[in-house]
Amino acid sequence: MDVDTEFTTLTALIGEPTRARMLLQLLDGRALTAGELACHANASPQAASGHLGKLVAAELLAVESQGRHRYYRFARPEVADALEALASLVPTKQQPAPTSGSRYARSCYDHLAGHVAVAITQALCQRELLTLTTAKEFTVTNAGTAWFTDLGIDAKMMQQRSRRAFARPCLDWSERRHHLGGALGAAMLTRLVALDWVRRTANSRLVVFTGEGQRQLYQILGVRL
Amino acid sequence: MDVDTEFTTLTALIGEPTRARMLLQLLDGRALTAGELACHANASPQAASGHLGKLVAAELLAVESQGRHRYYRFARPEVADALEALASLVPTKQQPAPTSGSRYARSCYDHLAGHVAVAITQALCQRELLTLTTAKEFTVTNAGTAWFTDLGIDAKMMQQRSRRAFARPCLDWSERRHHLGGALGAAMLTRLVALDWVRRTANSRLVVFTGEGQRQLYQILGVRL
DNA sequence: GCCACATTTAAACCACAGGTGAACTATGGA
DNA sequence: TCCATAGTTCACCTGTGGTTTAAATGTGGC
Numbered sequence A, B: 001m002d003v004d005t006e007f008t009t010l011t012a013l014i015g016e017p018t019r020a021r022m023l024l025q026l027l028d029g030r031a032l033t034a035g036e037l038a039c040h041a042n043a044s045p046q047a048a049s050g051h052l053g054k055l056v057a058a059e060l061l062a063v064e065s066q067g068r069h070r071y072y073r074f075a076r077p078e079v080a081d082a083l084e085a086l087a088s089l090v091p092t093k094q095q096p097a098p099t100s101g102s103r104y105a106r107s108c109y110d111h112l113a114g115h116v117a118v119a120i121t122q123a124l125c126q127r128e129l130l131t132l133t134t135a136k137e138f139t140v141t142n143a144g145t146a147w148f149t150d151l152g153i154d155a156k157m158m159q160q161r162s163r164r165a166f167a168r169p170c171l172d173w174s175e176r177r178h179h180l181g182g183a184l185g186a187a188m189l190t191r192l193v194a195l196d197w198v199r200r201t202a203n204s205r206l207v208v209f210t211g212e213g214q215r216q217l218y219q220i221l222g223v224r225l
Numbered sequence C: 001g002c003c004a005c006a007t008t009t010a011a012a013c014c015a016c017a018g019g020t021g022a023a024c025t026a027t028g029g030a
Numbered sequence D: 001t002c003c004a005t006a007g008t009t010c011a012c013c014t015g016t017g018g019t020t021t022a023a024a025t026g027t028g029g030c
Helices: A003-015 A017-028 A034-040 A045-057 A077-087 A114-126 A142-151 A155-161 A182-194 A211-221 B003-015 B017-028 B034-040 B045-057 B077-087 B114-126 B142-151 B155-161 B182-194 B211-221
Strands: A061-066 A069-074 A104-108 A111-113 A130-134 A137-140 A169-172 A177-180 A198-200 A206-209 B061-066 B069-074 B104-108 B111-113 B130-134 B137-140 B169-172 B177-180 B198-200 B206-209
Touching: A003 A017, A003 B003, A003 B017, A003 B077, A017 A034, A017 A045, A017 A069, A017 A077, A017 B003, A034 A045, A034 A069, A045 A061, A045 A069, A077 B003, A077 B077, A111 A114, A111 A177, A111 A182, A114 A130, A114 A177, A114 A211, A137 A142, A137 A182, A142 A155, A142 A182, A142 A211, A155 A182, A177 A182, A182 A198, A206 A211, B003 B017, B017 B034, B017 B045, B017 B069, B017 B077, B034 B045, B034 B069, B045 B061, B045 B069, B111 B114, B111 B177, B111 B182, B114 B130, B114 B177, B114 B211, B137 B142, B137 B155, B137 B182, B142 B155, B142 B182, B142 B211, B155 B182, B177 B182, B182 B198, B206 B211
Parallel strands: none
Antiparallel strands: A061 A069, A104 A111, A104 A206, A130 A137, A169 A177, A198 A206, B061 B069, B104 B111, B104 B206, B130 B137, B169 B177, B198 B206
């Protein structure tokens, strides 16, 4: 096969919007399941499966089966490098006011993401409610357990019961900083929604903080939106 | 527009085979005309024009009009970087490294280009045989006229007779410096070929300096290849 | 003034690539 | 054992996006 042709097949592979979104999701280096990738990319499971198959066949992704899940990740670091380079081409003009505080955040699969999530996670760490023990795991301190209990989340119980990664740092590529993912991150978003501190929007990963949510967030974490 | 969306539009832009081929052509840093890009990409002029328009609109390419040609080049070096990274993902064995050998130069449409051309133009300016009067025009000094006469080029006559831009500075993308284009630049290449100081290669814009050419160039301009 | 060439624009066409729905495999939990 | 969940495969259909055909714009050379 011609080198030209190989290049074009490669770019066509990366260029398809759904595939591009899935690849973007993997940029933080985590291995994600087919379902998670499908959800992020706004695609049906079948569609995602087809796309992932092509990406694996092209040796852009590698797949690992664990139980009934299949975890996809980049086949080699160069793939991530190339995608980073591509992502850096996106005009960055509209990353306004990380500090000015937006009521808007977004959800990342099932937990809070974006600069609000980063700010929250930073505050949790700063107050030593959360500590980053390894590169891939947050640990909830005793004070943290109490804090989560106050919020209405039984962190301890959750850690014992859940098979899912408990408190995983999730790198937000647009923010270049970690925020809280995993089961705890998901529980937190669920709880915040239940408290009506944030509301989901229809057909979008965007979530918006209510006025009450903003007040409470400032009160319990000192985070001003 | 969402960051995700911007990324996908970007990748979709790069992912289209014809566009990808054109971008690949530009990877060596040269600025190419729409026609040349169309030819290389195996596309009709109209199709190429449409694609190029999109790439320019997305600020991946920049375009510069020169006469009835339009030269396309990367809008910023990061674009080339990203494409390099993508190209490096192609599994096949790499082709031999581009000739950094100084005997090699290349032609730009009809005149000498590349770092040799830049060196020559610099030398001409340094010895005040050529002066850059406006941003778009070189002027041949009296000493310059004599120098060109010695070379076998009647610059004065040419300037009177030719309607074509006489001595235009031509920006070489890969060198980031101007070199001598226009009628005078074309005449110079023609003359150098006639003198057998440089030889054209078949099916390529590459030209190579002969041993004699290298000696002479040093003698009359002090340019060492 | 003319013609030739390079390139762009507009409109009609159509192929291919991705989405969908249904059916199938496999794993885990009761 | 049964059922729910995760994921894949297949066949069909639809719509986007690129190509084509045609005509217009603009520049250079005579």
